[in-house]
Amino acid sequence: MDTRKIAWVTVVTVALGLSNWSIAYVARRWGVPWVLSYTVSAVFDGAALLMADLALKAARLGDSTFAPSACLFLFGGASAYFNGWHAQLAGLPLAASVLFAFPPVSALAVTELQLRHDRRQALRDRGRIADPVPAFGGTTWLLKPIVSYRAVRAILKHRLAVKLRSATGQPATRTGAVVDDGPTDRQLRAHARRSKGTRPFDGEAINAAAEKIAADLDAGRKVSKRHSAREYDISEYHAELIIKDLRAKRNGAGQLAGAR
Numbered sequence: 330m331d332t333r334k335i336a337w338v339t340v341v342t343v344a345l346g347l348s349n350w351s352i353a354y355v356a357r358r359w360g361v362p363w364v365l366s367y368t369v370s371a372v373f374d375g376a377a378l379l380m381a382d383l384a385l386k387a388a389r390l391g392d393s394t395f396a397p398s399a400c401l402f403l404f405g406g407a408s409a410y411f412n413g414w415h416a417q418l419a420g421l422p423l424a425a426s427v428l429f430a431f432p433p434v435s436a437l438a439v440t441e442l443q444l445r446h447d448r449r450q451a452l453r454d455r456g457r458i459a460d461p462v463p464a465f466g467g468t469t470w471l472l473k474p475i476v477s478y479r480a481v482r483a484i485l486k487h488r489l490a491v492k493l494r495s496a497t498g499q500p501a502t503r504t505g506a507v508v509d510d511g512p513t514d515r516q517l518r519a520h521a522r523r524s525k526g527t528r529p530f531d532g533e534a535i536n537a538a539a540e541k542i543a544a545d546l547d548a549g550r551k552v553s554k555r556h557s558a559r560e561y562d563i564s565e566y567h568a569e570l571i572i573k574d575l576r577a578k579r580n581g582a583g584q585l586a587g588a589r
Contacts, residue, residue, distance in 0.1 A: 373408035
């Protein structure tokens with residue numbers, strides 16, 4: 330047993346012993362038999378220690394620790410309150426009430442802090458405690474307050490998206506809702522256009538499309554990148570390049586003819 334654990338056991342044992350003696354004194358003054366008076370402390374201090382153990386077990390299982398933690402402070406506060414009555418029944422000053430009230434508080438504080446690390450680690454392993462936001466430092470916040478604020482918002486937004494995707498399997502939309510009905514027709518058409526615009530380069534198809542677009546221009550028909558891409562099975566990007574190149578050549582030819 331290491332030194333820290335020995336010190337913890339010593340403090341808790343002495344504190345609970347003093348609390349037991351103090352509550353037994355109060356119980357006897359209030360009519361509880363002598364034998365039973367020394368068991369009253371178990372109702373408060375013993376129950377508080379059991380609540381601390383239940384809180385740790387709940388954290389390790391991923392359950393909520395609110396109920397056992399609340400009961401821990403409830404029983405611990407009740408024990409301190411009744412310990413304080415020892416001084417009043419004995420006719421001692423106010424400082425004595427504080428003295429008698431502190432043993433159960435110290436025992437519960439030492440126990441809570443001893444178990445806190447294990448409980449928080451269990452909660453963190455279960456994803457119940459968020460990792461701290463990266464610290465930018467006071468100087469960064471002072472010189473770049475807006476940029477720092479936007480950086481914190483971006484970090485929190487990313488964490489929220491990851492949590493939502495992990496919990497529901499769906500990404501979050503801009504409104505925070507979950508898309509669970511599948512893509513709309515508009516989204517499918519946009520995806521098709523993007524897929525078509527990123528298809529592998531096909532030199533023969535582009536050359537054939539360039540000849541047909543040139544014929545459309547010669548015939549005076551309306552030409553657009555979207556119409557040409559759809560009609561001649563090329564991407565809108567290549568259609569736009571072809572149209573710009575053909576129009577540039579025609580404008581250059583017209584200027585030369587006017588110069589003659």
